[in-house]
Amino acid sequence: MAGAVDMHGQICLADGADFLNSLNDGKANAVLYDPCQKKGAYDILKGRVNMECSNKQDNIKVSCADVPSLQLIIPCVINGKGAGNSLLEELKHEKESLVVDNGPSFESTFLCTSGSTGLFKLVSFKSKCSLDFGHHFAQALGVTQESVLLNDRQLGRIAGYPSLTFAVGCTRVIIDSSVPQSENYARFYWDVIQREKCTVAIVGNLLLQNLICETSRNLHREKRLLKSVGVGSGPVNKSILKAIGTVSETVTAIYASTETLIMATCRLTSPNEEFDDFICGLPTPGTQIKVVDNRMNELPVGHIGEILVKSSLLCSGYINNIKANADTFLSDGWVRLGDRGFYNSKGQICVLGRGKNAIMHGGLVVYPEQLEFRIERCPGVAGTAIAGVPDAKRYEEICALLVRQPDVEAVTEEQVRQFCSKHLFLNDNNVESNPFPKHYKFVDALPVLASGKLDRAACKRLAAKLVCVREN
Structure with missing residues (x-):
């Protein structure tokens, strides 16, 4: 906001290697770090940097062999616990202002990818691109200056970056990620919407699937529906229609990526x-999509x-x-995201999921999303993740991997197996061509990434452990 380039340094690995990697990149x-956060940026850096002072509540000049460019670490108290005012309190009393005009072509933001294909990568954006994205996103969701937007996505990811607020001036409600999540996060999320x-x-x-279940049970008490809800973070299925009239007046399916931002939408x-x-x-x-x-020959409909x-x-x-840029951004302007899909007869793009998620089952290539959507229609099943295990x-x-629906009679393995046998394929006898x-x-819960997407790598490891096989 004061002219600096802002970037997101995600910390997922216990030793902080991913965080240090992003700082160097x-x-x-x-x-900026929260001195109240345990196992955060300060704890990772304090053993690696030379500090001019040791009071972690003050700005600290540093030198670091692991990150030669690093010069300063700055405390930013988020929730106000401990010494010092919170960030919001500091901003309320800030009288000094600074405006820097860097122009629309200024490289203003480094955001991280979701990590769905492995460790996240940093992606660079110019100022104009971030604002244009906000306007496109606002138009897709019907967001205006009067809207109150709830988005719990991380600020350092494209889905959570405040582009909408910058573009149209709407109010943004953020859920503090340092607060321990409620056991029933959908209940907590819905309470925030109401309050x-x-x-x-x-x-x-x-989260949308859990909100549908939560609001369906409690709708008689709570009448305030959202005007619009946008859903993404992977392929969508027709069950999102259940959100209309229970969670929101309308639902918008969104196909987006960090690299190319919002690419396609379907408003229901x-x-x-x-x-x-x-x-x-x-x-x-402004978007072209081909299959x-x-x-690299373009395929017909279907x-x-x-x-x-x-x-x-x-x-x-x-x-x-360099390698990721060469693999992703082709010389003729097209971008490869690793997604698989097809066009239907109405000219709509249908996204099946990441090609890298495919399971090699004998002579078949199985896309897990196709099975997951169908198995989740089994009564008593709240969530599914399909993973390949070595054979x-x-x-x-x-x-x-299955999660049972709460508050209903517990579904059994045999019931799910029978459902698959009866409903998944036309010919349930040909096991070679039908990937049952x-x-x-x-399981109690499915592993997810910080972006809310299924953590496919973690699902694969969990499946191998539960089936008691050794991964290759």
Whole structure:
């Protein structure tokens, strides 16, 4: 806001290697940290930097061999616990103002990818691109200056970055990530919507499904619906229609990525609307999408292939990652995101998921999202993750990780197996061409990334552990 480049330094690894890597990639000069946070940036840096003072409540000049560019670490108290005022209190009493005009082409922001294909990468954006994204996003969700937007996505990710507020001036409600999550997060999220009088929300697929269950049970007590809810973080299925009239007046399916921002949307206004699994709608203005085969030849309607995108909202590229830039951004302007999908007869793009998530089951290539959506229709099943586990005969066997619905009679493995046998495929006898899950394992919760997407790598490890096989 004062002219600096802001970047997100995510910390997922216990030793902080991912955080240090992002600091080096972005050539960070300063780190803002919460001195009250345990195992945060300060704890990672304090053993690696030379400090001019030891009071972690003050700005500290530093030198660091691991991050040569680092010069300063700055405390930023988020929740006001301990010494010092909170960030919000400091801002309320701040009288000095600073305006820096860096222009629309200024590289203003480094955001991280979701990490769904491994460790996250830093992506660079110019000022104009961030604002244009906010305007596109506002138009897709019907957000105006009068809207009250609830978004619990992290500020350092594109879905959580305050582009909407910058673009249209709407009120943004943020859930403090340092506060321990409620056991029933959907209940907590819905309570925030009611208390803050939110009109729009942005959620991930898993949270929306839980909100549908929560609001369906408690709608007789709570009449305030959102005017609009945007859902993304992976392929969507027709169950999102249940959110209309229970969670929100309308639902918008969003196809977006950190690299190309918002690419396609589908706005739904009736629970009886015609809508099929995986539909993400029509390409947004300024976006071109095509589906190609392995030789980059464009495929006709209905044929599954790799999705390529051209976008007017394209990022400036990955920071300090030559190979990823070469693999992702093609010389003719098209971008490879690793997604698979197809166009339907209405000109809508349907996204099946990441090609890297595919399971090699004998002679078949199985996309887990296709099975997950169908198995989740089984009564008593609240969530599903499909993972491949090593198998000597078929290369990978299929394991279904299952979460039971609360407050209903507990569904059994045999019931889910029978449901799959009856409803998944037309011919349930041909096991070679019908990829039925061989293993069914119930878990308390599915592993997710900070972005709200399924953590596919963690699901794969969990499935291998529960099935008692050794991963290759």
